[in-house]
Amino acid sequence: xxxFFLAWRNIRYYQQVSLxxxxxxxxxxxxLFLGLMVSWGVERGLETYRARLGAxxxxxxxxxxxxxxxxxxxxxxxxxxxxxxxxxxxRSLKGIKRISPQVFLESVAASCCSAGYVFIIGYDPKxxxxxxxxxxxxxxxxxxxxxxVVGANIIQPVGFFLRFYGHRFKIVAQxxxxxxxxxxxxxxxxxxxxxxxxxxxxxxxxxxxxxxxxGWISTAFIELExxxxxxxxxxxxxxxxxxxxxxxxxGLVKKVKExxxxxxxxxxxxxxxVSVALFFLITIxxxxxxxxxxxxxxxxxxxxxxxxxLLTLVLLxxxxxxxxxxxxxxxxxxxxxxxxxxxxxxxxxxxxxxxSLSLQLLGMMISTTLILxxxxxxxxxxxxxxxxxxxxxxxxxxx
Amino acid sequence: xxxxDSAAKTLVWAENLSKVYETPFxxxxxxxxxxxxxxxxxxxxxxxxxxxxxxxxxxxxxGLTVPTEGLIFIDxxxxxxxxxxxxxxxxxxxxxxxxxxxxLIPSLTVLENVCLxxxxxxxxxxxxxxxxxxxxxxxxxxSGNEASLPFCLSGGEQRLAAIARSLINxxxxxxxxxxxxxxxxxxxVKVIDLLHQLNYEEKITFILVTHNLKLAARGNHLFEMRxxxxxxxxxxxx
Numbered sequence: 001x002x003x004f005f006l007a008w009r010n011i012r013y014y015q016q017v018s019l020x021x022x023x024x025x026x027x028x029x030x031x032l033f034l035g036l037m038v039s040w041g042v043e044r045g046l047e048t049y050r051a052r053l054g055a056x057x058x059x060x061x062x063x064x065x066x067x068x069x070x071x072x073x074x075x076x077x078x079x080x081x082x083x084x085x086x087x088x089x090x091r092s093l094k095g096i097k098r099i100s101p102q103v104f105l106e107s108v109a110a111s112c113c114s115a116g117y118v119f120i121i122g123y124d125p126k127x128x129x130x131x132x133x134x135x136x137x138x139x140x141x142x143x144x145x146x147x148x149v150v151g152a153n154i155i156q157p158v159g160f161f162l163r164f165y166g167h168r169f170k171i172v173a174q175x176x177x178x179x180x181x182x183x184x185x186x187x188x189x190x191x192x193x194x195x196x197x198x199x200x201x202x203x204x205x206x207x208x209x210x211x212x213x214x215g216w217i218s219t220a221f222i223e224l225e226x227x228x229x230x231x232x233x234x235x236x237x238x239x240x241x242x243x244x245x246x247x248x249x250x251g252l253v254k255k256v257k258e259x260x261x262x263x264x265x266x267x268x269x270x271x272x273x274v275s276v277a278l279f280f281l282i283t284i285x286x287x288x289x290x291x292x293x294x295x296x297x298x299x300x301x302x303x304x305x306x307x308x309x310l311l312t313l314v315l316l317x318x319x320x321x322x323x324x325x326x327x328x329x330x331x332x333x334x335x336x337x338x339x340x341x342x343x344x345x346x347x348x349x350x351x352x353x354x355x356s357l358s359l360q361l362l363g364m365m366i367s368t369t370l371i372l373x374x375x376x377x378x379x380x381x382x383x384x385x386x387x388x389x390x391x392x393x394x395x396x397x398x399x
Numbered sequence: 400x401x402x403x404d405s406a407a408k409t410l411v412w413a414e415n416l417s418k419v420y421e422t423p424f425x426x427x428x429x430x431x432x433x434x435x436x437x438x439x440x441x442x443x444x445x446x447x448x449x450x451x452x453x454x455x456x457x458x459x460x461x462g463l464t465v466p467t468e469g470l471i472f473i474d475x476x477x478x479x480x481x482x483x484x485x486x487x488x489x490x491x492x493x494x495x496x497x498x499x500x501x502x503l504i505p506s507l508t509v510l511e512n513v514c515l516x517x518x519x520x521x522x523x524x525x526x527x528x529x530x531x532x533x534x535x536x537x538x539x540x541x542s543g544n545e546a547s548l549p550f551c552l553s554g555g556e557q558r559l560a561a562i563a564r565s566l567i568n569x570x571x572x573x574x575x576x577x578x579x580x581x582x583x584x585x586x587x588v589k590v591i592d593l594l595h596q597l598n599y600e601e602k603i604t605f606i607l608v609t610h611n612l613k614l615a616a617r618g619n620h621l622f623e624m625r626x627x628x629x630x631x632x633x634x635x636x637x
Contacts, residue, residue: 001511001514001515001518001525002518006504006506006507009506009507009511010506012506013505013506014506295500295502296504296505298463299498299502299504300504300515300519301463301487302461302463302490302496302498303490303491303496303515303516303519303564304487304488304490304491304492304516304519304520304568305487305519306483306484306487306488307483307487308483308484309487309519390463390464390465391458391463391464392455392458392463392464393464395463395498396454396458
């Protein structure tokens with residue numbers, strides 16, 4: 001028998017108090033860990049999104065001005081199109097290295113293949129430079145007119161089939177997660193197939209009219225030559241095509257980047273509040289818990305226990321409860337993180353890609369250490385008080 | 400600090416011992432200039448009404464509280480000169496306590512409770528502690544209850560377990576504070592018989608605080624505590 005054994009037995013004996021303390025810790029650590037994951041996840045999401053976008057400029061109809069973030073970050077469909085011939089004209093513009101059109105169809109709720117809605121995008125396999133580079137050569141080589149490349153949120157795996165607007169598509173590749181709805185909820189189909197579907201929707205009564213003319217597009221992704229000033233090109237495009245809106249790829253993430261410190265500041269304030277609340281909770285609960293067990297502690301001293309033994313015992317009990325609470329808190333946070341991933345993205349309106357496993361482990365360690373320190377500091381004062389009380393006082397005046 | 404050789408047979412020596420408590424309602428002088436000498440192997444009883452200072456005196460002797468004034472020597476050792484580490488060790492080695500209430504640690508089994516003072520002392524091996532604890536449990540008549548938690552035992556059984564616990568470190572002095580206070584008459588006699596048996600067979604010195612004059616009279620010396628003052632009573636007058 002040692003103090004660890006005694007601490008463990010006490011925790012088991014005083015189950016209700018132990019449970020109450022552990023639950024407080026569970027909630028605090030879950031909030032802290034989730035906060036860290038979201039904060040780091042947005043940073044990672046932004047980096048991944050910037051890398052994934054591949055383009056320097058995006059062109060869209062003027063009508064979608066102001067909705068660019070919701071389209072290109074969240075993947076919210078806008079049924080505004082412009083004539084795709086402009087793409088060929090722009091291709092000849094000096095300073096533009098590559099340009100590729102994409103057409104967005106209406107988002108469809110598809111419980112068959114996704115946890116939420118699916119964003120159908122038509123891409124041009126001949127000119128595309130934003131999607132195909134992320135697919136392995138082997139997969140690229142076998143993409144046909146009825147093949148689909150899907151985002152990470154699409155549940156069906158490669159080799160399975162999806163059905164949209166009366167057409168059946170085979171999934172030939174799945175993209176890695178980006179934390180951005182525009183990519184993760186997307187189903188990429190060859191642009192010609194999309195036009196065919198749109199044509200058929202006009203004649204097939206069972207299909208909802210897609211209202212898309214052949215050759216019309218939603219956006220064009222532009223890659224500039226090295227050293228070319230994006231603003232200059234934007235100006236040229238806007239002057240030549242006043243009905244078009246341009247946005248710099250960096251501009252899409254700029255707003256989120258500006259928002260991020262604010263989010264992190266709120267998170268810091270929130271965590272500070274939770275930490276202070278936890279500190280007081282643990283101090284008060286431990287104080288009351290020790291008062292309740294004052295006689296027991298006095299007895300331990302009477303039976304030969306030193307002040308240090310008592311202090312160690314109370315802090316050991318606290319540490320064990322915090323560690324149990326931490327473990328439960330991490331499990332809770334991981335569950336919430338998994339279950340509410342898409343809800344968090346839509347609420348924050350920011351790209352969110354949870355950090356790598358090693359960073360998540362670091363987050364667990366930081367959260368647990370912080371809560372352990374707060375908990376032990378909170379438990380120390382009540383433990384110090386009880387350890388320094390005369391054994392006779394503890395025994396005689398026990399509550 | 401050691402007392403002179405002439406006092407070598409003296410186990411407890413208290414001189415001008417006083418204890419004053421500060422309360423919100425003023426000072427309470429619980430023990431007033433008490434002098435007491437208890438020799439090794441004696442069985443001393445202290446009687447007195449509630450609030451007369453008996454328990455405070457016992458706790459002063461046991462080093463559980465510090466006197467406001469006066470000196471206490473146990474087996475020649477001046478308690479006032481010991482630090483926390485030393486006095487805790489001293490209590491563990493030399494003194495056994497039997498309290499007036501259910502004093503077992505509720506989360507530990509009977510066996511673990513009996514072992515506890517030895518584990519806190521960190522002097523003997525686990526096997527030696529367990530062997531002695533089992534022997535003591537058998538001696539107080541609690542065999543078969545080793546794995547029971549205190550709440551499963553009756554008041555009398557809990558008191559017997561506390562007696563076994565007080566003996567685990569083979570103390571020279573046992574301070575028993577109304578150990579039969581809430582027990583029925585039969586159990587009360589059984590407990591006091593056991594204490595006297597231990598005193599006789601193992602030469603353990605006892606200081607017993609009790610309300611029961613009949614039981615108190617069985618000791619070598621009888622003291623009475625009134626309003627903090629201690630006086631020796633003649634057993635013949637009882």
